[in-house]
Amino acid sequence: MGKLILVRHGKSLWNVQNIFTGWTDIDLATEGIAEAKKAGELLKSNDICIDVCFSSYLKRAIRTAWITLDTANQMHVDTKYHWKLNERHYGAWQGHNKNQILKDVGEETYWGVRRGYYLSPPKLDPKDKQQPKFDAHYKNIDPALLPLSESLENTSKRVVNYYFEAIVPQLVKGNTVLVSAHGNSLRALIGYIKNIPPEDIAHLEVPTGEPNLYEFDDNLNLTEHYKLK
Numbered sequence: 205m206g207k208l209i210l211v212r213h214g215k216s217l218w219n220v221q222n223i224f225t226g227w228t229d230i231d232l233a234t235e236g237i238a239e240a241k242k243a244g245e246l247l248k249s250n251d252i253c254i255d256v257c258f259s260s261y262l263k264r265a266i267r268t269a270w271i272t273l274d275t276a277n278q279m280h281v282d283t284k285y286h287w288k289l290n291e292r293h294y295g296a297w298q299g300h301n302k303n304q305i306l307k308d309v310g311e312e313t314y315w316g317v318r319r320g321y322y323l324s325p326p327k328l329d330p331k332d333k334q335q336p337k338f339d340a341h342y343k344n345i346d347p348a349l350l351p352l353s354e355s356l357e358n359t360s361k362r363v364v365n366y367y368f369e370a371i372v373p374q375l376v377k378g379n380t381v382l383v384s385a386h387g388n389s390l391r392a393l394i395g396y397i398k399n400i401p402p403e404d405i406a407h408l409e410v411p412t413g414e415p416n417l418y419e420f421d422d423n424l425n426l427t428e429h430y431k432l433k
């Protein structure tokens with residue numbers, strides 16, 4: 205079985221400003237560019253040759269993949285993009301300051317939605333121009349599949365579906381796979397790979413720009429997991 209390397213994009217401009225981002229297409233901050241370069245240096249110093257790379261449709265993850273591969277001198281690597289790796293859709297919380305939302309909804313709702321498994325933020329208004337169906341990125345996707353907000357459970361369904369559809373076949377071929385994605389799309393995927401029950405998922409945090417390597421046995425059970433150093 206091949207090796208899987210997961211990296212959360214470097215810090216974005218809205219990470220730095222503490223704003224809920226979700227599917228809003230915000231670019232990397234200067235600090236995030238430096239984190240992506242560091243991730244590429246770690247691939248290089250660990251002698252890791254990527255066979256195939258995957259990213260979401262969002263530029264903070266795409267740019268992280270590009271900078272990481274560029275820094276590792278592996279710009280030739282075939283890179284596939286898919287909306288199913290996007291960040292969890294943060295619904296009507298997108299574009300709002302996290303501290304303000306905490307004040308508005310209170311601790312219990314805030315943390316239940318932000319770190320729990322089953323709760324979703326309020327949906328975008330159906331007339332809201334932020335809706336993915338109005339965004340050219342998603343013009344070829346059935347609008348019925350595009351969310352107006354998501355719980356981690358919803359995110360997990362699409363991410364794990366894509367994992368089996370596109371990523372697992374690469375691992376089965378013995379390939380080394382790099383995935384550049386997001387805090388919550390990766391929480392969903394890691395939760396699945398590590399078999400973390402929904403009630404414990406709140407404790408899983410995925411820091412920006414830190415590549416983690418996962419190894420599997422022939423039945424795709426996780427055998428080893430470590431952070432690249």
Ligand SMILES: O=C(O)[C@H](O)COP(=O)(O)O
Nearest residue numbers: 223224225226291318387
């Ligand atoms: O979408 C966002 O706002 C962040 O990238 C991730 O959200 P989190 O801080 O709740 O994990």
